[in-house]
Amino acid sequence: MESPPVSPRLEVGGMVYFARMLDKIRKQARGGLRTDFHANLGRGFDLRCCRYLRTDYDALKARVRQGGTDEEILAWCQEQGRPLSTEDIYVWNQFMLKRGLADEATPVLEKYKAEAGLSGRADLRTFFDFFDADEGRP
Numbered sequence: 001m002e003s004p005p006v007s008p009r010l011e012v013g014g015m016v017y018f019a020r021m022l023d024k025i026r027k028q029a030r031g032g033l034r035t036d037f038h039a040n041l042g043r044g045f046d047l048r049c050c051r052y053l054r055t056d057y058d059a060l061k062a063r064v065r066q067g068g069t070d071e072e073i074l075a076w077c078q079e080q081g082r083p084l085s086t087e088d089i090y091v092w093n094q095f096m097l098k099r100g101l102a103d104e105a106t107p108v109l110e111k112y113k114a115e116a117g118l119s120g121r122a123d124l125r126t127f128f129d130f131f132d133a134d135e136g137r138p
Contacts, residue, residue, distance in 0.1 A: 002034045002045070003027065004135035008096070008128045010069040014089045016096050016128075020044050022073060025064045044094070045127070052092055054081030100127045 005027060010019040024041060027033035040046070042057040050057045055077045062074055065127045078084060084092075100109035109127055114136050124130045132138070 001111055002032055005037065007135075007137055008131050013074045013084075014086075014093075014100050015084070016093050017045060017049055017072065018074060019070050021049055021060075022064055025061050029065055045099075053077045053084070097128060098126055100130070101125050 005020045005023040008017045008020045008091065009070060010016070012018045012022075024033055024037055024046070028038065028041060030106070042050075043063070050060060059080065060077065064073055068076075069070070100106055105127070109124075109130060110119070112127075112130060112134075113121065113124055116130075118124060118133060124133055
């Protein structure tokens with residue numbers, strides 16, 4: 001059965017979004033990822049996350065398919081790319097949690113909301129808010 005990925009708010013090692021990216025990779029590998037997510041695998045926030053970690057997405061995808069916990073894979077990313085300090089994780093989280101909130105990505109967020117029939121939802125102020133609402137999470 002196809003399903004959306006986990007919430008972007010789920011943390012691994014204190015870092016938001018990472019679990020969602022891994023969940024999409026795993027679900028896609030077993031044919032369980034909703035097809036509307038396929039075109040953006042490795043793009044958008046996935047690409048931004050990999051760039052922040054200084055990890056290649058294809059290498060990450062191969063590592064995820066080898067197995068392991070989210071925490072083990074985050075540790076692998078930090079070994080391959082760069083270690084993240086508490087401050088690095090804080091900066092990442094603050095950026096991601098607020099993406100779409102009165103920034104250059106706001107028009108894209110508004111477009112996504114309109115396409116999903118959610119343009120009347122003033123409470124959906126960030127991409128994370130939109131993802132959770134669009135995917136049926138409260």
